[in-house]
Amino acid sequence: MTTSQDHRRLGRELDLFDTDPLIGAGLPYWLPDGAAVRHTLEEYIRDAERRAGYQHVYSPVLGKRELYEISGHWAHYSDDMFPPMDLGGEQVVLRPSLCPHHAVIYRSRSHSYRELPLRMAELGGMYRSELSGVLGGLTRVRAIQLNDAHIFCTLDQVEAEARAALEMIRRAYDALGITSARFRLSLPGPGGKYVAAPDKWRRSTALLTDVLQRSGLPYEAAEGEAAFYGPKIDVQVTDSAGRESTLSTVQVDFHQPEQFDLYYVGADGARHRPVMVHRSIIGSVERAVAHLIEQHQGAFPAWLAPTQVAILPISDDELPNAVALARRCAELRLRAQIAGPDRGTLGARVREARLVPYQAVIGPKEAAEGSVALRLRDGRRLDPRPVSDVLARIGALVEDHRTDLWGDLAS
Structure with missing residues (x-):
């Protein structure tokens, strides 16, 4: 991977995220465009989970040391945890994982097999508590936003839930344009x-092996x-340098x-x-966005792009039409930015917006007719x-989380 492909350089160049010594190593902050990508990704996941029958909860980022002693994190994972605070x-x-909190939430109410x-x-x-030498960009950080879920089920439901x-x-x-490199069955070592x-390990390993094979x-x-x-x-992905990392995971747990x-x-x-x-x-939002930056080199799928529509009025005379178009985009929950004539020639503004999926050009003819001449990021141009019609098409493609920009130009 060249330096130009590295998400750390691209993320800063595209104003997605940055770091500051006063905040600390491994603690990046998100700029407005990066926050837009992150928020959109999080909403996609929440919606997918709601559709799949998940219930969302919130739990504290702190817990008593005793909680992690019960879960086993303190005995088996404390080297990766921040030191306890006296209170x-x-x-x-500071929690290293969400699963103990979710176990406690489950335990707080009685449950029937019907649930x-x-x-x-x-x-x-x-x-x-990552060592400073392994921290880098968004891939290895100390504060992690994790897309996590725990399914409490009967033994005979495990396979269907894992699948x-x-x-x-x-x-x-598919929606994110990510290709998995391989699937890994991660097993214990010495x-x-x-x-x-041993018995729990044998049972859980057999279950996951069966899931993969079926x-x-x-x-x-x-x-x-x-x-x-x-x-x-573990679902493994590779970056453009061929380095492998885990992005997604499914686990079976008899222990907690x-x-x-x-x-x-x-x-x-009876109780079971x-x-x-x-x-x-x-996985973590940070690692997912890092992979997406490198995978797409900043040219995100339209539904995920921080700016989805760049509005390019040719002259000041078309600025009122541009403002009206931006307002309509906002009403449709499309992220639009106006790049007016003060930003340079039309050619310069087109080049500046090269990563934006849709560039809506408005000249005198378009302003008079209530139309736009659309340029697609891949170089295609549509007649006014x-x-x-244009906003309806873009809105539908975004709503469906499509990775293609338009499809058949004749349609």
């Missing part, structure tokens, strides 16, 4: 990093890559339901232990069309 005679910790599977989702913050999660990942990758429960997905097993509490299906004494009341009236399926469609 009123107790110790609280299962119960799908709980959150886009929430978590924190990792449904893989299908959600596939659809998201050493004391993992929970000592889904017809080729995969490779990798020892030493599992979570401390259970195996994972037991640690938190989770149960549901079965048809027989649920299985906890962890899944993340895009009524503003209402």
Whole structure:
């Protein structure tokens, strides 16, 4: 990967994110265009989850040390956690994961087998005490916004839920223009990093292996890559330099339901232990955006682009039409910016907006007819069309999360 392709350079050049020593290493801040990309991505995920039957929750980014002792994070993951803070005679910790909080939320109410599977989702913050030497851009950060979810289900529901999660990942990758490099079955390795429960590991590994095989997905097993509490299906992606990382994951967990004494009341009236399926469609928002920047080199799919329509009035006479068009775009929830004549010649403004999916040119003829001459990012030009037709077409493509800009020019 050349320097020009690196998301750290591109992200700053495109005014998506930046860092400052006063905030600290591994703690990037998002500029307005980057915030637009992030917000749109988060809303896509929330909507996809709602459609798939998930219920969204919020949980605190802090928890008592005891919470992570129960979950096993303190014993198996404390090297990656920030030190505890003394507060009123107790110790609280910035959470390294959302799953203990979701287990507690599940435990706070009684549940019947009729409620299962119960799908709980959150886009929430978590924190990792990464060493400064491994921090970089958005790929390795200390404050992480994670697209996380936990499905509490019966044993015989695990396969269907895991396969449904893989299908959600596939659809998201299609919408985002992401190609997965491979699927990895991440297994435990030697050493004391993992929970000592051989029977649980065998059961969870067998379940995930069956999911991969029934889904017809080729995969490779990798020892030493599992979570401390259970195996994972990791969806691997590569950047333009060929470096591989995990973007999405599906996990089966018998450990935490037991640690938190989770149960549901079965048809027989007795208590039964649920299985906890962890899944993340895009992983952390930071890593997902880093990959998207490099994948698309800033030319994001139209629905995700920070500016979707660049409005280019040829002269000051067309500025009122440009303002009216920008207002109509806003009403349709399309992100539009006016690049007026004060920004230079039309050719210069077209070049400046080269990453914007749609460039709406308004000259005297278009202003008089209520139309626009549309230029597409890929270089295609459309004959002048009524503003209402153009916006309806763009709005439909954005609403459907399409990766193509227009389709057949004749339509």
